[in-house]
Amino acid sequence: MPKTASLRPDLPRLAEPMESLGGLLRDWLPRQRWFAGKDRPVTELGLLSMTELFPGCLHLLVHAGHAGHTGVPSPGGAPPAGDCYQLLLGVREHPSPRLGRALIGRVQDGPLAGLTVYDALHDPRSAQLLLDRLRHPGTAGPLRFDCDPDQRVPAGLVPRLLDAEQSNSSLVYGDEYILKVFRRIQPGVNPDLEVPGALARQGCHRVPAPVAWFQTNHPFKATLGVLQPYLRDASDGWTLGLNALAAGDDFTVQARALGAATAEVHLALASAFPVGGPGENGQTAAAMIERLDAAAH
Numbered sequence: 406m407p408k409t410a411s412l413r414p415d416l417p418r419l420a421e422p423m424e425s426l427g428g429l430l431r432d433w434l435p436r437q438r439w440f441a442g443k444d445r446p447v448t449e450l451g452l453l454s455m456t457e458l459f460p461g462c463l464h465l466l467v468h469a470g471h472a473g474h475t476g477v478p479s480p481g482g483a484p485p486a487g488d489c490y491q492l493l494l495g496v497r498e499h500p501s502p503r504l505g506r507a508l509i510g511r512v513q514d515g516p517l518a519g520l521t522v523y524d525a526l527h528d529p530r531s532a533q534l535l536l537d538r539l540r541h542p543g544t545a546g547p548l549r550f551d552c553d554p555d556q557r558v559p560a561g562l563v564p565r566l567l568d569a570e571q572s573n574s575s576l577v578y579g580d581e582y583i584l585k586v587f588r589r590i591q592p593g594v595n596p597d598l599e600v601p602g603a604l605a606r607q608g609c610h611r612v613p614a615p616v617a618w619f620q621t622n623h624p625f626k627a628t629l630g631v632l633q634p635y636l637r638d639a640s641d642g643w644t645l646g647l648n649a650l651a652a653g654d655d656f657t658v659q660a661r662a663l664g665a666a667t668a669e670v671h672l673a674l675a676s677a678f679p680v681g682g683p684g685e686n687g688q689t690a691a692a693m694i695e696r697l698d699a700a701a702h
Contacts, residue, residue: 423452423467425515426494429522433509434469434490439572439588441488445471453489453624456546459534462525464548465492466590466621489590491629493535495525504528526574526586532564536578539617539632547623556616558582558632582616583635587628595628600674609673611666 423430427450434440435447449470456464470487500508500521507527512520525531538550540558552558562579569575576584585597598618605614617632642663649656680686 423450425512425517426465426522429510429512430467430492437588439574440469440490441572441589442469442471447471449487454547454621456548458493458538458545458548459531461496462531462534463492463494463496464545465494466490466624467492489627491586491588491590493525493531493586495523495528495531496520497523501528526566526576529564532566532576532578533561535576536560536562536564536584536632539584539619539630547621548619548629549622550617550619552617552632553615558616577635580637581635582632584630584632586630590627590629592625592627595631598628598631601633603677604670604673607673607677609669611670 431447431450434450435443447469449468451468451470453466453468454464455466458464467490468487469490494509495504495507496517498520500523504523504527507524509522509524512518512522536558537560538545539552540560542551544550559579559581562581564576564578567575567577567583573588574586576586578584587595587597598615601612601614604610604612613634613636615631615633618628619630620626620628642659645659645663646656649659
């Protein structure tokens with residue numbers, strides 16, 4: 406196995422840690438499918454937090470600023486204008502050639518000069534160590550790892566990274582669990598953690614409940630990843646309907662079952678998240694229309 410680089414003891418206290426990584430990340434980030442600013446040049450790249458998760462793996466939250474925005478945090482702990490991204494970077498002297506497209510590049514200057522940096526989620530060793538952190542609640546710098554005490558996740562599950570990445574990266578462990586690692590980070594509790602947990606407390610088990618998760622409290626509170634049971638044979642209703650149509654099969658029974666499941670979930674959601682007061686539905690609809698207009702623009 407390639408030797409893991411020994412990171413320098415002063416690394417978390419560096420005044421300018423992006424000195425080593427800035428140039429490589431400016432080139433690498435826009436090529437990732439989950440990067441949201443492909444149509445806007447990255448005019449600023451700043452480090453919001455950095456934690457050494459384990460030897461040879463750095464956890465970073467970086468701010469990508471675009472023309473007209475600055476990376477100065479807003480009052481009250483709100484994130485700076487622009488986008489915040491979560492990166493897990495492997496750092497080695499001689500990385501495995503099998504990492505292939507996960508390689509970000511070899512650092513030329515600064516405290517990491519001479520070391521090679523890569524996306525650690527592509528590294529089976531790093532993926533297994535990340536699962537171990539989730540199995541044992543605790544903290545690492547501003548990061549906190551939690552789990553459902555009633556759910557026991559076994560050790561030694563073989564990880565594989567799913568190719569279908571959009572706004573997150575997903576690791577499957579032994580075809581038993583799936584870990585969603587959120588890439589573009591928003592303040593607050595992520596719906597992938599909040600909603601399934603609320604449904605489970607309502608006794609609705611149509612959506613797999615979270616068994617472990619991790620979050621940060623700096624520079625703002627946010628959910629970073631959620632581990633849930635993996636439904637290996639699952640298929641969405643739209644695909645089922647299309648397949649039935651192509652085969653000339655009657656889809657009535659399946660459609661009714663899907664409708665019943667959807668109704669059950671919506672009733673549980675209504676109990677878990679009751680409407681706050683008169684006019685709130687209208688305000689929510691107006692906000693959604695505003696977002697739609699912005700996206701269309």
